[in-house]
Amino acid sequence: MVYTIRVATLEDCKDIYRMIMELAKHEKVSDQVKIAQRDLEQDGFSKNPFFQSIIAEVPEQHRSKDGHSKVGYALYFFAYSSWKGRSVYMEDLYVMPEYRGKGIGKALMSKIAQLGLAAGCNQLNFAVLNWNKESMDFYLSQGCWDVTTGLDYHCMRCEGPALEALARGDPKN
Amino acid sequence: MVYTIRVATLEDCKDIYRMIMELAKHEKVSDQVKIAQRDLEQDGFSKNPFFQSIIAEVPEQHRSKDGHSKVGYALYFFAYSSWKGRSVYMEDLYVMPEYRGKGIGKALMSKIAQLGLAAGCNQLNFAVLNWNKESMDFYLSQGCWDVTTGLDYHCMRCEGPALEALARGDPKN
Structure with a gap:
């Protein structure tokens, strides 16, 4: 199947949020998701973003049963190891069930590896x-x-x- | 004992590196440290740094046996949870052995909690x-x-x- 892996934009937040919820359901923890689409917009697409993201997209004719063309995503951020130096952390990797087994997950992960190596990351x-x-x-x-x-x-x-207690420096919690 | 917790500067990298090596020896993994002082300077103190750091410092009269006044450090970076949003990750927390038991470790961790909460972090x-x-x-x-x-x-x-194989998209490793 033809698909594209590309850097996510602000306009993708609706679909990223949808897929975060799908992934949480798959992991049986959807009650744990406390963020909203607006948080993704603010935290990932303002100055000094807290995360980066990439999207897997299929052409119109391969839309999902529900009409989605954005069928996978990965969310990552740059991190640091005081032993090994620059690293990249993959927070989420998700492909919609009907698009699995086609190499899309591996292609998303491969893209993060590429972006990490290009930024000098070792892990x-x-x-x-x-x-x-x-x-x-x-x-x-x-x-x-x-x-x-x-x-x-x-x-x-x-x-x-x-x-909060730690931040206040309380003697005991 | 009087001590100060402050944000680290480029000039602290020599001492941070010394203490990274001390911590690695304590954890019995000093052969695992592949970075040099120069990496800390580049990765923590250039535009878009990969980490942040804070230092614990004592006055001249309380210098260590070896003459050090920088006696502890913490290294951290901002991260993200797709469930909970903004978070802060503490990579290292270290206090030199002769300065332990005086609350310096907790003060360093408390400072990271403060900085994290101020930046809107939940974890x-x-x-x-x-x-x-x-x-x-x-x-x-x-x-x-x-x-x-x-x-x-x-x-x-x-x-x-x-x-590297993952970045190249090799079919199998």
Whole structure:
């Protein structure tokens, strides 16, 4: 199937938001999505954006059953490792179910690798849910390795009241 | 003890690099550090920097045994969650051994929380090595939670020849 991978524009936010919700449903966590389309517009398309994004698009004649021509996206940002230097972090990679198995996911990921290498990055990092065996197998087949298992890394998070208490410097939470 | 937490400048890169090496030795991975002081200067202090950093400094009379007045640092960058929006990622948090137990580590982390909240971030994320129980306990005491255990998240990485093959779009690695 013919498809195009291109840098996303402000006008793509409606479709990116739609696909973020589809991905969250697939991961069974749609109640966790707290952002709106407007946040994507502000955070990704103003000065000093917090993320970058790319879109996979098919021609008119290959529109989805629901009439969509934007059928996949990836969201990424530049990051840093104090050991290895510049890196790129892939936050999301998604292809609509009816367009899977055609190489679109790999083409999106390949584009991020290209953009990362062009910017001098040495690593592409991302996270995958352990139960998502299909995705894990795909990533492993591409030569990616599991940092959590390999180095016994634990991802930690501070948010909500704990983050506010930390910012205030409270003696104890 | 009196100490100051301030935003790092280009002139701090020598000390940040020294402390990155100290931290890597502490984590038993000093052979993994592939960057040089010059990389920190270029990547953190040019237009569109890849990271931000803050420094903990003590007055002259409290210099370390080796004569250092810059005794701790944190390195962070802004990131994005497609569920929760703007976030901040703490790549490194380090205080020299002879200055630990005085609240400097918490003050550095608190400053990142402040800067993150001021920039509209909803999350502070970071990683910790599982064997580093002392650090893990400190983070948990601050209300942070373990995403790896809680959501069964696996951090994945693509680098070196695998990253180059991915960028080229090779059919198989």
